[in-house]
Amino acid sequence: MYPPMIGISLILRVLVPWQDLVDELTLPGIEPILWHIDDDPHDAPEADVLVTERPSNPRLRSRVSRIKGLKHVHLLSIGYEWVLEHLPKQVSLTNSKGAVxxxxxxxxxxxxxxxxxxxxxxxxxxxxxxxxxxxxxxxxxxxxxxxxxxxxxxxxxxxxxxxxxxxxxxxxxxxxxxxxxxxxxxxxxxxxxxxxxxxxxxxxxxxxxxxxxxxxxxxxxxxxxxxxxxxxxxxxxxxxxxxxxxxxxxxxxxxxxxxxxxxxxxxxxxxxxxxxxTPHMAGDTDQFIALVSELAVNQVIAFAHGEKLANRIIN
CATH class of the missing domain: 3.40.50.720 (NAD(P)-binding Rossmann-like Domain)
Structure with missing residues (x-):
């Protein structure tokens, strides 16, 4: 169904914050792992890709820097300033421009x-x-x-x-x-x-x-x-x-x-x-969730197959 994986390990480990994304990304060559930067009491397991919201607790932002094996971060938002100081070198970054x-x-x-x-x-x-x-x-x-x-x-x-x-x-x-x-x-x-x-x-x-x-x-x-x-x-x-x-x-x-x-x-x-x-809820709609989820799934699949990613912030 999908073209051969290019330039990465056989199984792409992807951290996602919602069960619906786990279900949608349960695909050949992709292992979705449920982990929320805000809610999970433990740091993330080793993974290739992180799909994440902006943490509501600023102290948890540094969790991104401690993910072993990380190659790419996709943000479920437009704003990305919070993650820049915590992004390891050589890790690429995309956002959800167009969805919010x-x-x-x-x-x-x-x-x-x-x-x-x-x-x-x-x-x-x-x-x-x-x-x-x-x-x-x-x-x-x-x-x-x-x-x-x-x-x-x-x-x-x-x-x-x-x-x-x-x-x-x-x-x-x-x-x-x-x-x-x-x-x-x-x-x-x-x-x-x-x-x-x-x-x-x-x-x-x-x-x-x-x-x-x-x-x-x-x-x-x-x-x-x-x-x-x-x-x-x-x-x-x-x-x-x-x-x-x-x-x-x-x-x-x-x-x-x-x-x-x-x-x-x-x-x-x-x-x-x-x-x-209002509590930073401008983007919190059912339609936004549908759009941002669709974009996240497409980004992960594109990354898995070495294809061009939308909304690149850092290559």
Whole structure:
């Protein structure tokens, strides 16, 4: 059914986090082994390939570096910054680009709408059985700044446009015309438009350049009553500075990612006013699982037969 295995041992040992992947990868020449980087109490057994989620516990990330015989890591996510310092030399890396963008963009839109239309407040009124009409802001007519023009940023933009924002400005590191035909401005443009933005959406990857990009100076430049949404990475925002702005009542926020993460139970961000927090769940949909699983299976089979891998980060 499959072409001969090339350049690796007769049996390819593959660590996978879900039983469904074990079932799908039980194929000639492949030995799937159930092991979850978060949940298994022991380090991984020797293996050629690791298919893994991003561990929720940062202390467990180093487990990747201790896998004997490892040749390739495939991530069930787009983000890969967490694994780089733990990736042994000569180990290749791929991610799940193409499988998570739609789910993340959909969740981002939900956060924006829930915050602008004050759904948490209305939900509380429902629990208190209060019939009180609430006047809100909306995407329609708002000025939106979108930080990020990659796969996630592009999908977010396409979902925002039907809501007829007054302005929708995409910003990324380099100025260019996006392949879809719209202009992408550089960060130099940000400071001119930030004070007029009603909504600022963060969909950037975590890099040394973007870490704490949204600092006290950035937040102070946002206009009163504006909304900050983060579906990128938690460390892109100075959490302490954001908490201060929220506690003052000046800004609103909707966050799928935080710093630290997981957010400790005692953290001030939990009780900050005008803040929606979801537990890094933007990609957690049934459709995402189906897409990411299909990609993982195809990647493992391709690796087993010496074929070209999709989404290579490190060769």
């Amino acid at each position: 963008e739609d789910a993340t963009a959909e969740h981002c839109l939900a956060l924006v709408l829930a915050s602008l239309r004050q759904l948490p407040r209305v939900g509380q009124q429902q629990r208190e059985r209060q019939w009180t009409r609430t006047w809100t802001s909306s995407l329609h007519g708002s000025k939106v700044v979108l930080l990020g023009a990659g796969g996630v940023g592009s999908e977010i933009r396409s979902r925002l446009l039907p809501f007829k924002p007054a302005e929708l400005t995409s910003i990324a590191r380099a100025e260019r015309v996006h392949e879809q035909g719209y202009p992408v401005h550089s960060f130099n443009r940000l400071w001119a438009i930030l004070p007029t933005a009603d909504v600022v959406i963060v969909a950037l990857p975590q890099t040394p350049e973007t870490k704490q990009l949204i600092d006290a100076e950035f937040l102070s430049a946002m206009k009163n009553g504006s909304l900050l949404v983060n579906v990128g990475r938690g460390p892109l925002i100075d959490t302490e500075a954001l908490v201060q702005e929220l506690q003052s009542g000046r800004l609103h926020a909707a966050l799928d990612v935080t710093d630290p993460e997981p957010l400790p139970a005692h953290h001030a961000l939990w009780s900050a006013p005008n803040c929606i927090i």
